[in-house]
Amino acid sequence: MHTPICDRLGIEVPIFAFSHCRDVVAAESRAGGFGVLGAVGFTPEQLEVECRWIDEHVGNHTYGVDIVIPGKYEGMGEVDPAKLEEHLRALVPQEHRDFAAKLLRDHGVPELPEDSKARELIGWTAATANPQIDVALAHPKVRAIANALGTPPEDVIGRVQQSGRLIGALCGSPQQARKHKEAGLDFVIAQGTEGGGHTGEIGSVVLWPQVVDAVAPIPVLAAGGIATGRQIAAALALGCAGVWAGSLWLAVEEAEAPQAQRESYFAASSKDTVRSRSFTGKPCRMLRNEWTDAWEQPDAPKPLGMPLQGMVTMDTVARTHRYADKAQPVAFNPIGQVVGMIDRTESVRDLMLRLQEQYLAAVERLDALQPADA
Ligand SMILES: Cc1cc2nc3c(=O)[nH]c(=O)nc-3n(C[C@H](O)[C@H](O)[C@H](O)COP(=O)(O)O)c2cc1C
Numbered sequence: 001m002h003t004p005i006c007d008r009l010g011i012e013v014p015i016f017a018f019s020h021c022r023d024v025v026a027a028e029s030r031a032g033g034f035g036v037l038g039a040v041g042f043t044p045e046q047l048e049v050e051c052r053w054i055d056e057h058v059g060n061h062t063y064g065v066d067i068v069i070p071g072k073y074e075g076m077g078e079v080d081p082a083k084l085e086e087h088l089r090a091l092v093p094q095e096h097r098d099f100a101a102k103l104l105r106d107h108g109v110p111e112l113p114e115d116s117k118a119r120e121l122i123g124w125t126a127a128t129a130n131p132q133i134d135v136a137l138a139h140p141k142v143r144a145i146a147n148a149l150g151t152p153p154e155d156v157i158g159r160v161q162q163s164g165r166l167i168g169a170l171c172g173s174p175q176q177a178r179k180h181k182e183a184g185l186d187f188v189i190a191q192g193t194e195g196g197g198h199t200g201e202i203g204s205v206v207l208w209p210q211v212v213d214a215v216a217p218i219p220v221l222a223a224g225g226i227a228t229g230r231q232i233a234a235a236l237a238l239g240c241a242g243v244w245a246g247s248l249w250l251a252v253e254e255a256e257a258p259q260a261q262r263e264s265y266f267a268a269s270s271k272d273t274v275r276s277r278s279f280t281g282k283p284c285r286m287l288r289n290e291w292t293d294a295w296e297q298p299d300a301p302k303p304l305g306m307p308l309q310g311m312v313t314m315d316t317v318a319r320t321h322r323y324a325d326k327a328q329p330v331a332f333n334p335i336g337q338v339v340g341m342i343d344r345t346e347s348v349r350d351l352m353l354r355l356q357e358q359y360l361a362a363v364e365r366l367d368a369l370q371p372a373d374a
Contacts, residue, residue, distance in 0.1 A: 001232070001359060003241045005187060005219045008166060009034055009143050010062050014242025015232070015355060016189075016221055017348070018066060022050045022057075023254040027348035029061035036064035036146060036244075040123030044131040051139045062143040065136035067129040070282070071150025073306045081128050085121040088308060095301050096312045103294055109319050109327045116322075120314050124280070124307035126153060137163050144168065144187075149198055149282065149306075151176075151183045161186070170223065172200020172207070174214040181215040188220050189244045195224030196247040196336035198284045199275060205238070212239035227338035229358025233366075247336040253347045258324035262345065264333060270340030279317070279332050281309030287333040291316075 003014045012032035019025055025035030037054065039047050047065075054063055074091065078084040122128060129147075133156060136142045144166040147156070151169055160167040161184075168187035171177040180188050190211035192204025200207075204224040212220045222235035223244040232243050249255060251262050264287060274288040278295035281304055286292065294300060303309045313332070320327035346354075 001236070001356065003219070003236075005221075005241045008186075013352075013356065014221070015352065016064075016242060016244040017249050018244060018246040019249045019255070021249075021254065021256045022054050023256065024249045024252060024348060025063050026054045026057040027252075027254045028249070028352070029058050029063045031349045031352040033352060034062070034064060034144070036066050036144070038066045039129075039132045039136070040066075040068045040148075042132065043119070043122055044135050047132050047135045048138075051135060051142065055139055055141050058141060062141050064144040064146060065132070065142050066146045066148065067132050067136075067152075068123050068148045069126045069129045069150060069152055069156065070124065070148075070306055073125055074304075074308050075125060075127075078125075079127050079130075081121070081125075081131070084125060084127045088121060088311060092304065092308050092311055093301070096304060096309075099294075099301050100312050100316055103291060103330055104316060104319060104327075107290070107327065107330045109323050109330065112315070112319055112322065116318075117315070120311040121307060122314075124310055126156075130156070133159065137165070146170065146189065151179045151185070154183070157183060157185065168221070170198075171211065173202060174207075174210040177211040177214045177220075181218055185218065187241070188215050188218055189223050190220050190240070191244075192224030193275070194285075194337040196250075196273075196285050196338075197334045198280070198282050199224065199336075200283075205234070208235060208240055209238045224336060225338055227341040229355045229360070230362045232355060232359045233362035237366075247338045247342065248351070249348070250335060251342050251345055252351060253345055258321070260324040260328055261331065261333065264328050264331075265335060265339055265342050266344075268335075268339045270337040273335060273337055273339060277303040277309065279309065279313045279334075281306035284334055285336055287331075287335055287339070289329050289331065289333070291330040291332075 011034045015033035017028035018036045020038040025037045028035035145160045147169040166186040170189040192207045208222045219241035221242045221244040222240040226243045226245040275283040276292040317332045320331035
């Protein structure tokens with residue numbers, strides 16, 4: 001399973017684990033893959049704490065940091081995070097805040113204590129991502145930066161590459177992938193519609209080979225729908241250089257997930273997710289629930305653009321996480337269609353061993369196929 005990108009990053013197998021949880025990131029890199037920390041929900045100060053913790057727990061291994069600078073968003077061009085937040089807050093209609101507040105009230109989700117109110121704008125813009133990149137680049141074990149929702153700006157690409165690291169970005173179409181290639185990115189992550197989080201409309205098996213062809217010889221990581229070694233074998237057979245999974249790590253032992261949230265995953269089938277704009281303003285795959293249904297009703301306000309909708313829902317995300325036991329019907333649970341294949345809690349190490357065993361079994365099965373006339 002070793003491919004050239006493994007040597008560039010100093011890893012054994014090209015299995016990338018995207019996670020917002022530092023324990024998962026460190027465990028993944030220690031298990032021979034490449035853990036990538038999602039930075040979007042962290043202030044620069046918090047990210048510094050997370051990276052320091054990973055540095056101490058990852059041994060001699062390397063890891064990555066993922067930021068979100070969308071190709072298009074409200075307030076684009078403003079570089080001062082404080083001014084941007086003030087400017088954006090004025091654009092959020094009270095109707096949206098009232099609608100969200102009523103949904104939580106109707107479901108009995110308590111308010112946050114005054115001292116733990118969430119900040120409204122942390123990620124989702126260049127102004128907020130640049131300080132996160134500064135933090136990441138100060139940590140030598142961070143060997144790659146990835147960007148979601150668009151081609152990173154030229155200055156970001158230059159800064160990361162001049163520091164000797166790799167920079168990549170997610171895409172949901174061959175057109176977007178070509179823009180990444182033109183911008184000079186080092187790798188591309190092709191995410192099919194079945195993936196968790198922000199996702200496009202094209203299915204993985206159709207998307208991956210198109211992106212491989214569109215950006216060759218740049219390595220492509222297959223995302224969207226990876227839950228077994230059989231799917232990894234399929235991705236490599238389609239020309240990908242590795243796989244990038246997100247949903248798979250949400251229920252591992254190391255993940256910081258309340259039990260009620262894990263139970264929601266175990267109970268769900270692959271039909272129970274929906275692409276909804278109701279939390280972030282861009283189509284994002286998550287568990288369908290009463291919150292996602294409510295924003296689809298004809299009398300509901302239309303979700304705002306990014307990052308405005310996220311400013312409306314920041315409080316909801318924090319409250320439904322803190323009070324997970326009562327809040328599942330309105331909680332933010334981004335996850336892909338592989339949720340129907342996630343049925344247990346296991347350690348990252350055991351999961352990584354299982355993926356590699358399944359991969360080998362799949363490859364052996366193919367090897368054993370005889371020509372029709374043999
Ligand atoms: C809970 C969750 C949060 C995510 N947040 C981000 C993010 O902040 N940045 C990003 O690049 N991708 C994010 N993604 C997408 C993942 O990086 C990955 O591409 C996706 O999960 C792959 O599909 P899969 O869910 O089928 O494994 C997220 C995915 C999940 C499940």
